[in-house]
Amino acid sequence: MGTNEGKAAIFDLDGTLLDSMDVWHQVDVDFFRSRDIELTDDYMGIVNAMRPDEVARYTIEHYGLDDTPAELTKLWDSMVLEAYGHTVEAKPHAVEYLDYLKSSGARLAVATSLSPQVRGIGMEHVGIRRFFDVVISVEDTDARSKHSPEVYLAAASRLGVAAQDCTVFEDLLVAVKAARSAGMHVWAMEDDYSLADRPAIREAADGLIADFADAPRKL
Structure with missing residues (x-):
């Protein structure tokens, strides 16, 4: 046995x-930069334990975005797939x-x-x-x-x-x-x-x- x-x-x-975890931080940095939004210091700590759809809803509500949760989740997934598959x-x-x-x-x-x-x-x-x-x-x-x-x-x-x-x-x-x-x-x-x-x-x-x-x- x-x-x-x-x-x-x-x-x-x-x-x-x-x-x-650095992948998700870089995705956040790149995403917020593309939207010309300041990434607050507490963001990662708040969203760490959330599901992707919860992160999307929180981000949309907190930063007043026009995206749907599904659209944001799809965008973020495409950004991380490259990193998860290669780096x-x-x-x-x-x-x-x-x-x-x-x-x-x-x-x-x-x-x-x-x-x-x-x-x-x-x-x-x-x-x-x-x-x-x-x-x-x-x-x-x-x-x-x-x-x-x-x-x-x-x-x-x-x-x-x-x-x-x-x-x-x-x-x-x-x-x-x-x-x-x-x-x-x-x-x-x-x-x-x-x-x-x-x-x-x-x-x-x-x-x-x-x-x-x-x-x-x-x-």
């Missing part, structure tokens, strides 16, 4: 498995860690807010799609947000693993707290875009890592 037989690991993508890389030792977990008997899932097209091209580009038994989005749940543990519980259900036997890897404070509220173990990935929340993340999570070489071998 493998070291992690009967256990599961559930991974976020942006900022956790993928070193991709985004995996976090340090992520591929090796996923390979280890898979060979140790663990079931693996992705729980993300990314659209199917963006997450698909990103996972294929860095070579990690083959490791996962389940890929689920907040869009597939009633809560439709990582402020709720529903996406993690849905992933566990699809994997056939009890919540208490799941370990979640996340980078955002709201997501760490949501996964903990589901009775799951949580390890947090350091990301510069969560720097202000790092003390709270460290307190809420089972552990904090900057490199998957330091991630737990036994879930």
